[in-house]
Amino acid sequence: MALFPLLQPFALLLLLLCQSTSAQSTTTTSAASTTTSTAATIYPGNSKYTYLGCYNETTTLNNTAMTRALQGTSESNDTMTVEVCLAFCAGSTYAGLEYTKECYCSPYISALSVKLDDAQCNLPCVANGSEICGGALKVSVYQLKSSTSTGKSAAPGSMGGSGRAAAGSALALGAVVGGLLWL
Ligand SMILES: *[C@@H]1O[C@H](CO)[C@@H](O)[C@H](O)[C@H]1NC(C)=O
Ligand SMILES: *[C@@H]1O[C@H](CO)[C@@H](O)[C@H](O)[C@H]1NC(C)=O
Ligand SMILES: *[C@@H]1O[C@H](CO)[C@@H](O)[C@H](O)[C@H]1NC(C)=O
Ligand SMILES: *[C@@H]1O[C@H](CO)[C@@H](O)[C@H](O)[C@H]1NC(C)=O
Secondary structure, three states: OOOHHHHHHHHHHHHHHHHHHHHHHHHHHHHHHHOOOOOOOOEEOOEEEEEEEEOOOOOOOOOOOOOOOOOEEEEEEOOOOHHHHHHHHOOEEEEEOOOOEEEEEEOEEEOOOOOEEEHHOEEEEEOOEEEOOEEEEEEEEEEOOOOOOOOEEEOOHOOOHHHHHHHHHHHHHHHHHHHHHHO
């Protein structure tokens, strides 16, 4: 009889354990059924890059000398995924995937490139059908997290000392806004 109150906490713990285990298995089941669906989804990013949006390629525009939306180092092969591209572009402000397997790294997005609906980037990656790798003349763009430049640069040469200063004040502004939000 005196043991009963002592056992109660254990019984409660056991009950809670059972509940959390059953909750966990339900989550696992629904997650598994989501994974088996064939639709490719947008890879949200990793610790270094975050998804910015779907942008037009600019090569088909007149008088731009075929300049790309993301002009810079590039790679295209049959093992391309978002993860591979982000690793390949490591350090670049922008990384983008186009047409299932093309990866572009650049310090800026062309001012001529228009941001589109996410749905316009509708092609799965050649090496991972579960994630989106741009579209035909559409680029899934990722931005370096430490970068504070959210706008577009008109020219590649504009990333100079003043750009850094501007980035610094943007960071300061972000801290102020963040501080206000915190309050
Ligand atoms: C960019 O996308 C818009 C909307 O789809 C389209 O009207 C425009 O022609 C595109 N521009 C280029 C260069 O592809
Ligand atoms: C691009 O140039 C071609 C050939 O000069 C012309 O036919 C076409 O209309 C131009 N396109 C645009 C969007 O200006
Ligand atoms: C494709 O490119 C990535 C990035 O450069 C590289 O890591 C990978 O090995 C390449 N795959 C092939 C098959 O060349
Ligand atoms: C394929 O993409 C999915 C969704 O982004 C990801 O969870 C998975 O780890 C990727 N697999 C490989 C082998 O990259």
